[in-house]
Amino acid sequence: MTKSELVSAIAEKAGLRKKDAEAALNAFLDVVTETLKKGDKVEIRGFGTFLMKERAARVARNPKTGKEVKVPPKVVPDFKPGKDLKEATEKILKKKK
Numbered sequence: 001m002t003k004s005e006l007v008s009a010i011a012e013k014a015g016l017r018k019k020d021a022e023a024a025l026n027a028f029l030d031v032v033t034e035t036l037k038k039g040d041k042v043e044i045r046g047f048g049t050f051l052m053k054e055r056a057a058r059v060a061r062n063p064k065t066g067k068e069v070k071v072p073p074k075v076v077p078d079f080k081p082g083k084d085l086k087e088a089t090e091k092i093l094k095k096k097k
Helices: 003-014 018-037 083-096
Strands: 042-044 048-055 058-061 068-071 074-081
Touching: 003 018, 018 042, 018 048, 074 083
Parallel strands: none
Antiparallel strands: 042 048, 048 074, 058 068
């Protein structure tokens, strides 16, 4: 699903104009981004948690040359799904089997 498709789905589900749904989605994304930049997490009970995660330094290999490359540690955004989201998606996978 693309952002424009998400905006359309939100507008339809909430009974909003697309312009209002897009403004709400953009505001949500801005707040999550700003919160993560501060090093805090965003927890939406039942849905999941957006947080920053530290990746340790490691040695990787350049696939083209085979030469080892040192990759420095870095902090990356992460998402941990909540209980309700996990249960909902597990049901979908069980239906496909």
